[in-house]
Amino acid sequence: MKQTIILFSIFFCSVCGLRAQTTIPLEYRELVNKLSQQVPLEKEKISLPETSPNKLLEFAKSMLGIRYRTASSSPSRGFDCSGFVNYVFSNFGFKVPRSSRDFAVSGSAKKLEDAKIGDVILFTGTNSKSRTPGHVGIIYSVEGDEIKFIHSSSGAKRGVTITSLNEGFYRKRFLKVVSIL
Numbered sequence: 001m002k003q004t005i006i007l008f009s010i011f012f013c014s015v016c017g018l019r020a021q022t023t024i025p026l027e028y029r030e031l032v033n034k035l036s037q038q039v040p041l042e043k044e045k046i047s048l049p050e051t052s053p054n055k056l057l058e059f060a061k062s063m064l065g066i067r068y069r070t071a072s073s074s075p076s077r078g079f080d081c082s083g084f085v086n087y088v089f090s091n092f093g094f095k096v097p098r099s100s101r102d103f104a105v106s107g108s109a110k111k112l113e114d115a116k117i118g119d120v121i122l123f124t125g126t127n128s129k130s131r132t133p134g135h136v137g138i139i140y141s142v143e144g145d146e147i148k149f150i151h152s153s154s155g156a157k158r159g160v161t162i163t164s165l166n167e168g169f170y171r172k173r174f175l176k177v178v179s180i181l
Contacts, residue, residue, distance in 0.1 A: 051092045051093075051094075051181060053116065053117045053118025053181060054117070055092070056088060056089070056092060056118050056138070056181070057117060057118065057138070057140055057150070059088060059091055059092075060084075060088045060138055060140075060150050060160075061140075061150065061162075063075055063079075063084070063088075063160045064150075064160050064161065064162070065159055065160060065161075066078060066079060066152070066159055066160045067079075067158060067159040068080065068152050068153060068154045068158045068159045068160075069083075070154075071083070073086050073087045073098065074087075075087065078152075078159070079152040079159075079160060080152060080154070081100060081135050081136050081137065081151050081152050081153070081154075082097070082098055082099050082100045082103065082136050083098070083152070084137075084151065084152035084160060085103070085120060085136050085137065085138055085151075086098050088138060089180060094180055094181075096120075096180060100122065100133045100134055100135055100136040101132065101133045101134075103120055103122055103133060103136050103178060104122055104133045104175070104176065104178075106178060106180070107120065107178040107179050107180040108178065108179050109176055109177070109178055109179075110176075110177045110178070110179055111177070112147070112174065112177055114177070115139050115142055115147060115177045116139065116142065116179070117139050117140060117141060117142060118138065118139065118180075118181045119138070119139045119177050119178065119179050119180070119181075120136060120137070120138060120139075120177070120178045120179075120180055121136070121137050121138070121139050121147075121149050121165075121174070121176075121177050121178075122135070122136050122174075122175040122176050122177070122178065123135040123136070123137075123170060123173040123174055123175055124173045124175060125173075131175065133175055135151070135173070136151065137149035137150060137151030137163075138150050138151070139177070140162050145166075146164060146165070146166060147164070147165040147166075148162050148163065148164050148165070149162070149163060149165065150162050151163065155168075
């Protein structure tokens with residue numbers, strides 16, 4: 001009988017102790033209610049200021065001549081192609097891929113005829129027969145049929161440069177244009 005009373009007392013104290021830990025005092029409940037009524041029901045949409053393609057390209061142009069460096073996205077060390085594009089867009093608060101392959105599925109695809117400055121242009125790698133993305137740049141100018149793009153090239157220029165789509169072998173390596181802005 002003594003054991004039963006002791007066990008019952010321990011059980012009762014445990015239940016009361018647990019209940020005390022989970023019960024919120026009335027004054028705190030009232031404070032939480034007041035605060036929750038002041039919070040708007042719908043979250044306000046936070047919109048980033050619209051980035052003009054001209055600002056983006058002026059920033060990109062400021063890096064002309066920075067050397068090419070494989071797997072790098074740093075102006076002090078150099079850029080690979082996707083590192084350059086990533087660095088430029090990230091500077092304006094855009095979250096963009098780090099690899100040229102990932103750019104193929106980001107943003108909204110466009111026809112080459114609809115390309116605008118600030119759009120991202122994708123190419124195959126150096127093997128134009130392989131239709132997987134391997135190079136990326138930013139459209140710099142569209143003047144009639146001539147499109148120029150700024151990119152970090154591992155070719156003869158070896159760094160950030162502006163190239164015409166009609167120049168060299170870029171036309172046959174062209175894959176698509178993607179709008180990020």
